Amino acid sequence: MNKNLLIITLFVALTFQLKAQTTANSFDVLVKGGHVIDPKNGIDAVMDIAIKAGKIVKVGKNLPAADARQVVDATGLKVVPGIIDMHAHVFAGTQPDHYLSDGLSALMPDGYTFRVGVTTVVDCGGAGWRNFATFKKNVIDISQTRVLSFLNIVGEGMRGGNYEQDIADMNPKFAASAAKQYKDHVVGFKLAHFNGADWTPTMRAVEAGTIAELPVIIDFGGSQPNLSIQELFFKYLRPGDIYTHTYAALNGAREEIIGTNGALKPFVLEAQKRGIIFDVGYGGASFNYTQAIPALKAGLFPNTISTDLHTGSMNSSMKDQLSVMSKFMNLGMPLFEVIKASTWKPAQVINRTNLGHLSEGAEADIAILNIRKGNFGFYDKTGYKVNGTEKFECELTIKGGKVVYDLNGLTTPIYVK
Numbered sequence: 001m002n003k004n005l006l007i008i009t010l011f012v013a014l015t016f017q018l019k020a021q022t023t024a025n026s027f028d029v030l031v032k033g034g035h036v037i038d039p040k041n042g043i044d045a046v047m048d049i050a051i052k053a054g055k056i057v058k059v060g061k062n063l064p065a066a067d068a069r070q071v072v073d074a075t076g077l078k079v080v081p082g083i084i085d086m087h088a089h090v091f092a093g094t095q096p097d098h099y100l101s102d103g104l105s106a107l108m109p110d111g112y113t114f115r116v117g118v119t120t121v122v123d124c125g126g127a128g129w130r131n132f133a134t135f136k137k138n139v140i141d142i143s144q145t146r147v148l149s150f151l152n153i154v155g156e157g158m159r160g161g162n163y164e165q166d167i168a169d170m171n172p173k174f175a176a177s178a179a180k181q182y183k184d185h186v187v188g189f190k191l192a193h194f195n196g197a198d199w200t201p202t203m204r205a206v207e208a209g210t211i212a213e214l215p216v217i218i219d220f221g222g223s224q225p226n227l228s229i230q231e232l233f234f235k236y237l238r239p240g241d242i243y244t245h246t247y248a249a250l251n252g253a254r255e256e257i258i259g260t261n262g263a264l265k266p267f268v269l270e271a272q273k274r275g276i277i278f279d280v281g282y283g284g285a286s287f288n289y290t291q292a293i294p295a296l297k298a299g300l301f302p303n304t305i306s307t308d309l310h311t312g313s314m315n316s317s318m319k320d321q322l323s324v325m326s327k328f329m330n331l332g333m334p335l336f337e338v339i340k341a342s343t344w345k346p347a348q349v350i351n352r353t354n355l356g357h358l359s360e361g362a363e364a365d366i367a368i369l370n371i372r373k374g375n376f377g378f379y380d381k382t383g384y385k386v387n388g389t390e391k392f393e394c395e396l397t398i399k400g401g402k403v404v405y406d407l408n409g410l411t412t413p414i415y416v417k
Contacts, residue, residue: 026050026052026067026068027050027051027058027063028051028052028053028069028070028401029050029051029068029070029071029072029398029401029402029411030050030051030063030065030067030070030071030072031048031049031050031051031072031074031079031368032048032063032065032071032072032074032075033046033048033073033074034046034047034048034049034076034077034078034079034368035074035076035077035079036049036059036079036358037078037080037335037336037339038059038080038081038344038358039339039340039345039357040081040357040358041357041358043358044336046061047059047060047061047079048060048061048062049079049358049366050067050068051398052401053401054363054364054400054401054402055361055362055363056358056359056360056361056363057360057361058360059358059359059360070411070412070413072396072398072410072411072412073410073412074395074396077370077395078335078339078369078371079358079366079367079368079369080342080343080366080368080369081339081343081344081355081356081365081366081367082117082120082343082356082365082366082367082397082398083117083118083119083120083321083342083343084118084119084120084121084346084350084355084356085113085120085121085122085306085307085309085321085342086279086304086346087217087279087280087281087306087307087308088107088109088123088124088307088308088309088310089105089106089107089123089158089308089309089310090106090107090108090139090143090147090309091103091106091123091126091127091135091139092107092108092138092139093106093134093138097160098159098160099158099159099160099161100125100126100158100160100310101126101128101131101152101156101157101158101159102126102127102131102135102138102157103160105310105311106126106310106311107309107311107314108139109143109145109147110143110144110145112309112314113145114144114145114397114399114404115394115397116320116321116394117322117368117369117394117397118145118321118397119145119146119365119367119398119399120146120147120148120352120355121145121146121147121148122148122149122150122346122350123135123139123147123148123150124192124217124244124306124308125152125158125190125191125192125217125219126149126152126158127151127152127157128152128153128156128158128169128175129155129171129174129175129177129178130155130156130157131156131157132149132151132178132186140185144399145399146355146365147185148185148187148350148352149182149187150188150189150190150217151175151178151179151188151189151190151208152175152189152190153172153175153190153201153204153208154166154169154170155169155170155171155174155175156169158190158192158193160193164192164193165194165195167198167200167201170200170201170204171204172205172208173211175208175212176208176211176212179212179214180212186212186214187214187215187352188209188215188216188217188242188350189205189208189214189215190217190219191205191216191218191219192219192221193219193221193222194220194221194223195221195222195223195224197224197226197227198223199227199236202227202232202236206237206238206241209238209241210238214351215238215240215242215349215351216237216241216242217241217242217244217279218232218237218242218243218244219281220232220245220253220254220255221250221253222254226252226253226254226255228255229243229254229257229268230265230267230271233268233271234267234274237276238275239274239275239276240275240277240349241276242276242277242304242349243271243276243277244280244286244306244308245279245280245281245283245287246278246279246280246281246291246295246300246302247280247286247287247288247291247292247295247302248281248283248285248286248288248291249288249290249291250286256291257291257295257300258295262294263294263298264295268295268300269298269299269300272300277303277349278300278303278304279302279303279304279305280302280306280307280324280328281308282306282307282308282313282318282324283307283308283310283312283313283318284310284312284313284316284318284381285312285381287317287318287324287380287381288380288381288382288384289380289384290382292331293331293386296331296332301333301337302328303341303345304341304342304345304346304349305321305324305325305328305338305341305342306321306324306346307320307321307324309321316381317379317380322369322391322392322393322394323378323392325342325392326378326388326391326392327378327386327388328341329388329390329391330386330388330389330390330391335371343356343357344357363400364398364400365398365399365400366397367394367396367397367398368395368396368398369393369395370392371391372390372392372393373389373390374389375389376389393407395407396410396411
């Protein structure tokens with residue numbers, strides 16, 4: 001063999017070898033054979049999803065498994081965008097008198113997120129402008145879970161008691177300034193637990209939202225006489241602002257959405273059409289079937305499904321994000337809408353539209369869910385129980401293109417060496 005022919009032969013062989021290596025590693029992870037539900041893109045079909053360098057690079061049918069370093073067998077399972085829990089409390093700390101603001105009632109996120117398909121959690125008002133830097137350092141910066149925040153209009157955050165009644169500490173300019181300083185993390189403003197029959201706190205939260213061009217999330221509680229929710233929806237809140245604990249009955253502490261006649265008040269649906277966002281915010285005391293059942297029958301499905309996760313809710317009737325989603329599915333909310341209210345819609349509400357969907361080029365956050373069949377009981381804080389035949393269970397979670405939770409070893413290989 002002459003020298004030139006030898007060079008050509010070696011070149012061709014090397015080319016084929018490099019091509020084979022490129023093909024073999026063209027995907028980092030391939031999720032194969034699952035029923036993909038992607039509300040943003042209207043996908044509700046069996047598809048494969050390929051991931052490379054933390055991004056979704058291909059969504060299609062019959063993608064070759066040989067092209068991937070890891071393959072996830074999602075046959076018979078639901079493949080959905082990484083779930084967004086838009087109302088949780090993760091500003092955990094060690095201060096005994098700080099409630100949900102660097103206190104003992106909030107929870108570090110990573111232990112409660114990936115195992116239920118949640119890849120993004122929004123702390124709902126734990127931190128205010130005075131202590132957001134502590135929250136960022138102690139929780140946001142060290143968590144694998146993506147942690148965002150509604151900033152409390154109270155500078156001290158959600159410390160409880162008199163701190164949350166201090167109108168003088170509700171400074172919209174300081175709050176808006178902090179939101180702009182931490183714009184990568186702050187998605188809006190929170191007002192909670194104010195007991196006075198006074199609209200000033202609401203107006204200050206909305207003022208902060210207007211300055212920073214961000215939504216507000218409102219949690220009424222305790223005012224006597226009750227502040228009018230109709231007035232809240234149509235006079236004070238803007239389209240895109242959020243009313244949380246929608247389905248709560250709080251023993252007269254605030255006006256309920258269900259009237260004394262047992263029917264949904266008509267103006268509530270009008271408010272939803274106007275653009276007010278109705279959030280579940282389940283919590284330890286903020287969901288009642290006596291509110292939810294007639295509300296859903298009247299057509300008031302939640303825009304966003306969330307947990308209000310904290311030590312007082314995780315082991316009571318709330319449990320976790322998938323438990324709350326299961327309750328709404330068993331109340332007749334269509335599966336597609338349950339997934340939308342837990343993924344794409346919250347992403348829109350918090351203005352993080354790079355999340356909550358499975359588009360090519362999107363962040364590779366994915367939850368793979370099993371819908372178990374059987375006889376299940378779902379109860380609320382009063383012990384009111386609804387029997388159901390289906391509930392969600394998380395089989396596997398992918399965050400930023402990496403498998404971070406795998407219940408039954410669906411990944412081959414399970415660990416990449």
